[in-house]
Amino acid sequence: MVREIGPKIAESIVSFFEEKSNLELMEKLKKAGVRLTSVKEEVKAGPLAGKNFVLTGRLEKYSRGDAEELIKAMGGTVSSSVSKNTDFVVVGEEPGSKYDKALKLGVTILTEEEFEAMLYPTTSFT
Structure with missing residues (x-):
């Protein structure tokens, strides 16, 4: 379970991956060399860290x-x-x-x- 993802977002994600056309598109992108990477740098310090x-x-x-x-x-x-x-x-x-x-x-x-x-x-x- 991911804490930031609520039931509505989770439902949308499942719905997306149930669509055959979306899976086909992702496979085409993968074959073309597209790689998903995270660009978000997580803040480890600060007054609200870990909360x-x-x-x-x-x-x-x-x-x-x-x-x-x-x-x-x-x-x-x-x-x-x-x-x-x-x-x-x-x-x-x-x-x-x-x-x-x-x-x-x-x-x-x-x-x-x-x-x-x-x-x-x-x-x-x-």
Whole structure:
């Protein structure tokens, strides 16, 4: 299981590989010498290193994409669903069922302000 892949993405991946035309295309690319390599360099250090986050609700200061990029840039990972492997759930306005699941599992809930304090521990935003 890959922590960053939720049920919808997993379903899409399975669906892709079930299509004969996609498999044929991949085989043609392979025969032509195309090799897939990862260009993403994983951040091993940072204030969020080794921590897994889930975002729910609408954040005031960050778009979801910006918040995810900040987490990754500081060594953390972002998942689309709450599980026992989740370290923190960042809760914005009008949170969804992820908030309820986090409470049920005893996952640490962070407000946007608490999240910022983790990102920038020596800076005051008040």
